[in-house]
Amino acid sequence: MKQGVLYVPDGTPAESALRRTTDLCVTAHQDDVELWAYGPIAACYAKRDKWFSAVTVTDGAGSPRTGDYGSFTDEQMKQVREKEQNAAALIGGYGFMAQLKFSSAAVKDGASPDVTADLTEILLAARPDVVYTHNLADKHDTHVAVALRTIAALRALPKDARPQKVYALEGWRDLDWMCDEDKVCFDTAGRPHLSAALLGVFDSQIAGGKRYDSAAEGRRLANATFFASHATDAFISASYGMDITELVFSDAEPAAFIAAQIEKFKKDVTDRLEALR
Ligand SMILES: [Zn+2]
Structure with missing residues (x-):
């Protein structure tokens, strides 16, 4: 890692901490992992054979700040x-928790190889079974840039180091628009006290009035209830993901992949209108 920091909560040596990881989430900002990947966190929590680990790519310098944090400098905010x-x-x-500490500008610079190189290094050392990142239809530029860099890093891996699955998670724009059969549902109902604790930690982002914690919980409840109109709820709380494994391990253009998903949504809407005319 160029300037990043690695934190291993239980003190396991770094190499083993990386290698034990089964589920690895790569996101842009501090709090993204907890907002969007709670399902995988909960699925791995306190399991002997599963380890959830995470990477945040940016340094937090551009974070919004109000109230008690209003006078903080970029350095203090980081x-x-x-x-x-x-x-x-x-x-x-x-x-493990890796914070790569790149500026948002550096992440969004597609010509710079640094972010992708750091991610490749971590993926090679960790060799997770499953990777999660942002989705390509997100409306936050830095999220989409991280998704693109993650895809590039995964494509750089030798075949034997590839994860079995790669999922893109809803974030700044949900994935409710996807056709139901394509949605990957993550159960976010387990250990609600753990979810509350994980979201509540990010006081600097919430205290100013942006209730990301409530909003994330609300979306998960709505997802579970509105998933299928005729069935009783399979989950009481869920978040959606998109399976991008095929995209990642092919030469397909990310823009063409997401355009095909949107086209499918468009067809679903227009076919229904046509049938009910
Ligand atoms: Zn974010």
Whole structure:
């Protein structure tokens, strides 16, 4: 890692902490993992044979700040956000927490190889079974840039180091628009106290009035109830993902892949209108 920091909550040596990881989530900001990947966190929590670990790519310098944090400099804000993220890693029992500390501008610079190189290094050392990242239809530029860099890093892996599955998670824009048969549902109902603790840690982002914690919980409840109109709820709380494994391990253009998904949604809407005319 160029300038990143690695934190291992249980003190296991770094090499083993990386290698034990079964589920690895790569996101842009401190708090993204807990907002969007709670299903995998909960599925790995306190399991002997599963370890959830996470990577945040940016340094938190551009974070919004109000109230008690209003006068904080970028440098102070970076420190607060790093601490909050590591606290979440401790609470969530993560295998390791890597914070790569790139500026948002560096992440969005497609010509720079640095972010992808760091991600490739971590993926090679960890060799997770499953990787999670942002989805390509997200409306936050830094999220989409991280998804693209993650795909590039995964494509750089030798065949024997590839994960079995890669999922893109809803975030700044949900995945409710996807056709139901294509949605991957993550059960987010388990251990609601753990979810509350993980989201509540990010005081610097919530205290100013943006209730990300409530919003994330609300979306998960709505997802579970509105998933299928005729069935009783299979989950009481769920988040959606998109399976991008095929995209990642092919030469397909990410833009063409997501355009095909949107086209499918468009057809679903227009076919229904046509049938009911
Ligand atoms: Zn984010």
